[in-house]
Amino acid sequence: MIHEHEVKALLRDAGVAVPRGVTASRPAEITGAAEVLAPPLVLKAYGPGLLHKSDAGAVRLGLASAAQAARAAEEMRGRLAAQGITPEGFLVEEQAAPGVELIVGLVRDPAFGPAVLAGLGGVWTEIMRDTALRLCPIGEADAREMLASLRGAPLLSGHRGTPAADLGSLVELLVRLAGEDGLWRDLDLGEFELNPVIASPAGAVAVDARHIPSGRPSGTPRGPAAMTDFTALFEPKKVAVVGASTTRPNFGNMFLEFYKLTGVPLVAVHPEAAEIAGVPAVPSLSDSGADYALVAVPATRCPDVVRQAAGVPFVQVMSGGFGELGHPELEEDLVTAAREAGTRLLGPNCMGVYSPRGRQTFVGGEQGRPGSVALISQSGGLAGEVVKVGERRGLAFSRVATVGNSLDVTPAELLRWLAADPETAVVGLYLEDPRDGRALLDALMAVRGRMPVSLLVGGRSAQGRRAAASHTGGLAGEGRVWQAVADQCGAALVASQDDLIGTLAFFQAHAARADVPGDPGVLVIGPSGGAAVLAADVLDGAGLALDPLPPQARDALTALGLGVGSSLANPLEIPVGPRARPDLVREAIAAIQARRPYPDVVAHVNVQSFFTYGDTAEPLYAYTRHLAETQALLPGTRITLVTRNGECAPPGVEDEVRAVAAAGGIPVYRSVEAAAVAVAAGKRHARARAAATAPA
Template sequence: MTIQSHGAADIISRARAEGRSALDEASAKALLSRFGIRTPRSVVVRSAKEGAERAGSLTAPFVVKVVSPDILHKSDAGGVTLHLADGAAVEAAILTMAAKPKIAAATVEGWLVEEMIPAGRELVIGGFRDPQFGPMVMVGLGGIFVEVLKDVAFRICPIDRAQAKEMLQDLKGYALLQGARGEASVDEFALIDAMVSIGGPDGLLMSFSDDISEADLNPVIVSASGAVAADARFILADAALPTSPAMLSDPTEEFRPLFEPRTIAVLGASTKDVAIANTFIRRLKDFGYEGQIYPIHPSAAEIEGLTAYPSIAEAPEPVDYAYIAIGAARIPDAIAGAAGRLKIAQVISSGFGELEEGRGLQEDLVRKAADAGVRVLGPNCLGTYSPRGGLTFPSGAPRDVGHIGVVSQSGGLSTDIIKRGQWRGLRFSGLVTIGNSADVAPHELVNYYFADPQTKAVGLYIEDVREGRAFFDLLRSHPAPKPVVILKGGRSDLGRAAAASHTGALAGDDRAWDALAAQLPVAMVTTVDEFIDALLVLQSFELRPEKPTQNVVLFGNGGGSSVLGTDAFAKNGLTVAPFPAAVLAPLEAMRLPPGTSVANPIDTPVRTLQEKEGWIAGEILGHVLSGASPDAIAMHLNLAAFVGRGTVDPIDNLFAVIEDILRKFPGVAHFALALRADGSPELEEKRRLYREKARLIGLPVFDEIPAMAGALAIVAHIEKRLNRRHN
């Protein structure tokens, strides 16, 4: 606890001892002062007469506010009076407010008389305790209008000064703080000081994360002379936050039995029917799994041509990984009976925590597995796909070992990700379905992928992150984090509709996830297509935090497509800017066929691209890369335009051109390609073949320019986050 926290702890302890659920305003402002946040000079009086007398110790004009544990929003009750000139006005105001119905019916403990703050911009600084991620800090413009304007920014605590500045820049009304339309600018440094005092590493929310559930400093008056909290409200928490578990010291060893199992036990296969466990065994064989498979069955001698054993404990060797698809009620004892001969169990069966009546059984499963030294994946999931270990649950999955690691709480969606990703050119280092994630939590597998040299980027489909604070701390503190793409399910729940404070009411369920992406090398997406698009570029590119992507050269055929493409990149915050004269000169000197434009976007009709059997594109790109040094080259081709246009296929040669250019200009620009088709079977088959050629040279291929622009914007965002972390 910091030095300033000691006195603050007494304020909170006293409020709890008095049975309060929130701090009164005087106590709230005393708490703020312990953290260096300015508040007006004030006194608390018990009567109108005392208010008149003690106002003389302050400087007019005055504000008077009711002090009552029954009144949280004082203005709504008529419990605030402004612009009082002297003690007599204070006395009259107290008498008038005391007679108002809501105040007369409440327990009134006194009246706060304070000096009015000089005029300035009204902001709100707040905080609340997110149930998954812990303390969060908020800043917004608008004072009493904040609920209407909703011009707010959130971050997960702790924040530093740079992040506080970014929060202000996120506000649509940020220009108002800088003196828009000739007005004086505010003291932004003082405002940032206040934000860090609330949400910083030693700030109020982190120091009292177990005690404060919601905080509102509203309004905070900011002017050229500083920032002063005119009002403050703190709602006390009912219980402490759960403690985050310690991270594994060696996740690669912990999860090696999952991704590279030498022995697999299968529970649930049948000698009579083709159960899901039988299908799993067949797929293992078809996939080329080289280890030992032990079907576990109480009476069968053989299943799927393999010797069966009555229990895991009776298998010939200790088991790395068990695939369990038997009745839910039997599973806890089946794992407990492994007698120390099992490392990881993946429970496919449902009937656990996803149902009210199964929660006790799920707790029993986790407890007995822990006693047996077994880590559990699931329950209620589909399996694990690990091409390096010969492990699969979908059929026909690619055998190549790739660079993308995925964790998913949905089994069915995982099959889509693998199969759709396969056709798009995505290859995986692993994919784990975790269902209810009763034991192994998502962040533990992310930690594995971070440590895994095979993995370049991580994708998550999450509905409930479970240990959100541990997840955030991993992403924030890992010495070598990798890009993370999150497809979040269930973002629209109105879980905080009944929040007591402005901050809580404004903090929709997706605020924490948006903050996570704003602070860390994390991208949030909303569809499976966007998820695959993002992972595809992260698989293909070597990220450049030192030179985040911003300037793009758009190169392809189709003038209208180029115009729309320029708009798509602009919408995603990227720039397709015309070349300066020094870059244009060598391009114009090429004397390309009529109809060609080289201004950026570069518009090349099919006839141009067919010159020199397609190698003309390499000459154009050479001039662009040596002269303009763009951050990315975004190529787009309309496949239909090339049908019946001669024997030379310039697109086929284009992959050799790009491979040559990448070799000549290493690290200068990211390359991406959009291949547009008309839906005909002929062109769809061509696009499929081109995608495979592109995959072999590390070139991500998209169906349309907007998807390519969105994926490059994700690269830009992650590069910027990594750059900020390194600096």
């Protein structure tokens, strides 16, 4: 561990304020050395065994003179000796004025590299665990967002008569540590912690500092590799399948059947057969003439197969049994084989690629219509579910790639390419280990505000980080890094597969309304009862604001016959059901939006009521058509439909409602909770877009 006064010298050189201080190797030297300092003074011992000084009794505050500091040092040396600790020396500093105590730290995340953390510090660090995290480098806007997101932020702005801290100096401190040219670039991280930083009206002062190098070279992140054109991956002119059997059907045979259904030109690779299941066969991958090959043979055979792939631009290894099962040597051999063959490797341990436009598939059945939604997934099974369930709910995919262990082609590389793909407008990602987190962060930052991104991460609660010697390391290692990535990049971090599909559906439906602002305002409209109250609670919990209706809108609604027996408020209660006017929702929304435009409208219906009090689905269809007409009339508003209790409808009704709504550009959800996640994701992207296009 580097001594505190040496760390503070680094901070001083970087422009970070630290207390004036002196060092002395023995107590007797303190009186003369510390005479230049203005009391009250702080005394600290330093040396081996003093990582946590307070715990060891190696800190004294409020000393009135240099002579008193010398006497305190003599007493401290005796107490430390009783613990078997011999200090190398003593640091004496001017005691900082009181203020709000913060923790600011730098740490190297295993996946994403250097990160900065800020939060309530001092004695509150472990108790409150109130922190914000960002990946380096950050800008002033990031620093301000970090501080504003803290639960303790009101303390910095002045609370119950206390003076406000100088927020500008705190922002400057964060940027000097973690900005584009910050101290993080020169440090060996390790861990680097300032705790506390005291923030007061006079500025921000780092009164304690700790640096624990990792012993690794520091360096800065490398730039992106040359771009690969992945068009042939998603739109191959010919596909080869390696591993199909003539006697015992296996995964290879299954994929042959999948591809036969899409009609893509197809060849099987088999050492002896001339054809398999009606598909012509060749003895070696090098004879296939394919530009995409799917390999489904045991893991030990995969490297030899891939070595035959000269001339095949892309090879996808479906087989598992590599590093995920404790065989990293097979992974090394597989990567070497791909390099020798001059091919790009997808996987291993992945299902493949799906693209209706290119007749690419890894799922059975008829392909959906081509669309603009892309998906990158480290799980083939989850990707298959998202494709099938998503298409049932109206998603139309452009490109889907499963990448498994990502030994060669990484999620970051695919995202960079998709950002320039004219067929893709929305991207979803399911990740467990990003492989190259820094490259992924760069790719996400490159699309920030330009392309909506929804991010689902597995294993956030158990990332397996090493035990940390500092608070920074411990607090940064609690699964917060992915939230920091999402916050920094404007991506929507979701918690479930259903929310991944739901957010992608929202982005797809409202792609034409890209200029709708991202302020939190939402209008909720639907039938009366507790459902409206619960909806308000759910939306509020998602960070959305149900701003009250303006008086002019209430007058217009009264003219429509609303407000009898209920208040005219947000949520707005209107009759919806088999005996209600289906066009009332259109008139009510139009009346409100003409007087107080809400960027988002969430309309909810109780599907069960249409069939409890009626005997046909036509009133529900009519309601949905009027809602779709409303969306057409309001291009500056995003409308979302919630069909509560949809399982009470006869078979096919929900699908028809979705189809009618989709034709009008409206996404449909079965719960307010799902809709709230999607609406919040849309607003997050809108805010990122506004920030990305704002004048510098």
